[in-house]
Amino acid sequence: MRIPALLLLSALLAGCSTTAVRLTEVERQAAWQNHLRQLNASHRWSLRGRVALHTEDKGWQARLSWVRSEREQHIQLTGPFGGGVVSLRQDQDGAVLRDNRGNEYMDSDTEHLLQQVTGWQLPINGLQYWVRGQAIPDKTAKLELDEYGRLKRLKQNDWDIRYLAYSRYGQLQLPRRIFMSRPVGDGSGQILEVRLALNSWQSVP
Numbered sequence: 304m305r306i307p308a309l310l311l312l313s314a315l316l317a318g319c320s321t322t323a324v325r326l327t328e329v330e331r332q333a334a335w336q337n338h339l340r341q342l343n344a345s346h347r348w349s350l351r352g353r354v355a356l357h358t359e360d361k362g363w364q365a366r367l368s369w370v371r372s373e374r375e376q377h378i379q380l381t382g383p384f385g386g387g388v389v390s391l392r393q394d395q396d397g398a399v400l401r402d403n404r405g406n407e408y409m410d411s412d413t414e415h416l417l418q419q420v421t422g423w424q425l426p427i428n429g430l431q432y433w434v435r436g437q438a439i440p441d442k443t444a445k446l447e448l449d450e451y452g453r454l455k456r457l458k459q460n461d462w463d464i465r466y467l468a469y470s471r472y473g474q475l476q477l478p479r480r481i482f483m484s485r486p487v488g489d490g491s492g493q494i495l496e497v498r499l500a501l502n503s504w505q506s507v508p
Contacts, residue, residue, distance in 0.1 A: 325450045334452025341475055342435055345506040347372045350434065352501035354380070356423055359493045363423070365389075367499070371431060378413070384421060391417060391427075424495065426483075429460050434499065435506075436466065436478050451476075461485045472504040 326334060348371055355364035365383040370376065375394035383389060387403025391413050398413040400420055410416035414427040429439055436454045438444040449455040449466075453476055457464040467480040483497040 326452055331448050331450070331452035335448055335454075338452070338476065339437060342437055345475075347507040348435070349503075349505045350501050351503035352499060354425070354500075355498045356425065357496045357498075358487060369434075376413070376431070378427070389421075425497065426460065426462060429462065433457065433459075433462075433464055433483075434478060434481065434501065436469070436476070454478075470504070472506065475504075475506055477501075477504050477506075 350367070350369050352367050353364060354367045356362055363383040365380040368377075368379040368381075375392070378391040380389040380391075381387075384403065389403060390401045392399050393413040397409055397411050398416045400408045400410075400413075400416050402408075402420065408416060408420050410419065412428070414425065417427065418424050426433075432439045438446060438454075438457055438459055442459060444457060444459040446454060447456040453469055454466050456466070462483050462485045465482045466478050467482060468478070469476045470479045471477075478499075479501055481497075481499040481501075483499075484494050487493045487495050
């Protein structure tokens with residue numbers, strides 16, 4: 304017997320639904336503040352996943368590995384720009400990018416260095432906060448929380464950031480899928496889109 308497509312979809316969605324209890328507005332705000340406290344207590348983290356950048360006429364995608372501590376960070380992009388590995392490392396002395404040919408480039412800032420070498424803007428300085436489901440502290444932002452007190456949408460630094468899915472890692476609810484967009488800024492009217500699919504998280508106090 305064939306199961307109608309609509310009923311099958313409903314069953315699948317029900318099976319994948321979260322067991323979290325929907326919160327009142329007061330509870331949502333309390334959950335949000337608790338999330339921020341937990342993040343502030345975590346000084347080291349790492350993630351793995353995929354990242355894709357796209358405009359109307361070009362794009363690239365890569366596997367992403369990102370390890371960050373209080374004093375340094377290491378980002379590895381595997382597969383973009385014709386293959387190989389692009390490696391970015393930043394500490395108190397500055398940033399170094401090694402491309403897939405073994406060439407090294409230096410700058411004081413990782414985000415600026417990546418854009419200068421590749422021509423692509425990946426907002427690393429903001430992403431270090433956004434990938435953990437929070438806004439950049441002490442900067443103007445427009446936030447929207449979901450029914451469980453998690454960040455659902457964020458507008459900051461000209462980026463429109465939408466949180467499409469979360470997963471639980473220990474005590475933290477962390478983003479699993481993120482979609483971001485902003486105007487390219489070159490007068491062409493094009494939109495830069497960034498998609499992140501994160502499948503491995505580790506956060507350490």
